[in-house]
Amino acid sequence: xxxxxxxFGVLRREGGRWVPHEAVNARLGDQHVxxxxxxxxxxxxxxxxxxxxxxxDGTFESLAITLPAGLTAAxxxxxxxxxxMWVAGAGGIAVGDGSSWRLMTEADGLAGATVYSLAxxxxxxxxxxxxxxxxxxxxxxxxxxxxxxxxxxxxxTNSHGLLPLP
Numbered sequence: 001x002x003x004x005x006x007x008f009g010v011l012r013r014e015g016g017r018w019v020p021h022e023a024v025n026a027r028l029g030d031q032h033v034x035x036x037x038x039x040x041x042x043x044x045x046x047x048x049x050x051x052x053x054x055x056x057d058g059t060f061e062s063l064a065i066t067l068p069a070g071l072t073a074a075x076x077x078x079x080x081x082x083x084x085m086w087v088a089g090a091g092g093i094a095v096g097d098g099s100s101w102r103l104m105t106e107a108d109g110l111a112g113a114t115v116y117s118l119a120x121x122x123x124x125x126x127x128x129x130x131x132x133x134x135x136x137x138x139x140x141x142x143x144x145x146x147x148x149x150x151x152x153x154x155x156x157t158n159s160h161g162l163l164p165l166p
Contacts (some may be wrong), residue, residue, distance in 0.1 A: 004033035010046065023060045028053050034159060037077040037085075045085065047074035052087055067094050068101040075159055076118040078126070088115035088128060109143025111135040111155070119162035127164065129157030 001013035002021065009025035010033055011018040025031065030048035037045045042057030045065075052074050054063035067074070073090040080086055080095070087094045092105040093115050106113050112131030119127045124139035133147030133155045147155050 002036060004036055004046075006032050009033055010036065024055065027055060027060060027062045034075050035077050037079060039079050039085075040082055045077050047077050047087065047089070049073055052077070068103045070103050070105070075114075075116050078118045078120055080120070080126075086118055086126070088118045090114045093118070093128060106132075109135055109137075109145065111145050111147065116157050116159045117162045119164050121164040122166065127162050129161045131156050133157070134162070 003011040003018060005011060008020055009028055009031040010021040012021045024046070028046060028048055030050040032049040033046055034049070035047040039045060043063065044055045044057075046053045046055070050073070051067055052065045054065050055061065056063060067087060071087065071089050071091040071094045074087050076088040078086045083098045085096050087096070091113065092103050092110055094101045094103050104110060110128060110130055111133035114131040115128045116131070117129035121127065126137045128135045128137070133145055133152055134157060135143045135145050137143050146152055
């Protein structure tokens with residue numbers, strides 16, 4: 001088990017107690033960890049207040065991840081496919097295919113300039129919780145926004161505040 005912390009990087013469960021994961025924390029640009037994703041490849045991606053660090057499976061070798069201009073902090077990650085990662089944060093959502101990134105912003109249909117959470121539903125839709133509501137991108141469709149005008153009680157969402165139900 002690993003745990004993301006806001007002050008101590010990544011902790012791991014060892015011998016019935018939580019201890020700092022020294023091999024991982026030494027490679028992070030920041031100890032304020034917001035999200036961890038294990039990719040199908042075995043690589044581990046860690047989102048922090050300063051960006052994303054990717055670590056090679058088993059060796060914890062750091063992989064260079066340079067996010068596009070406009071995304072200034074990382075809050076949430078999802079692996080869309082073996083070659084595509086989504087990084088949400090201050091500035092929108094960066095979608096990377098292994099060789100380049102494209103940035104989606106509020107102008108593309110996101111619910112606010114900051115996206116705090118991402119979730120993929122069983123039907124393939126991506127849900128994004130933002131600073132001005134929730135947006136949903138159906139497979140092959142366009143973003144649809146939800147806010148107080150169409151049913152939400154409040155517009156700003158929490159980090160990892162989305163949970164797709166079966």
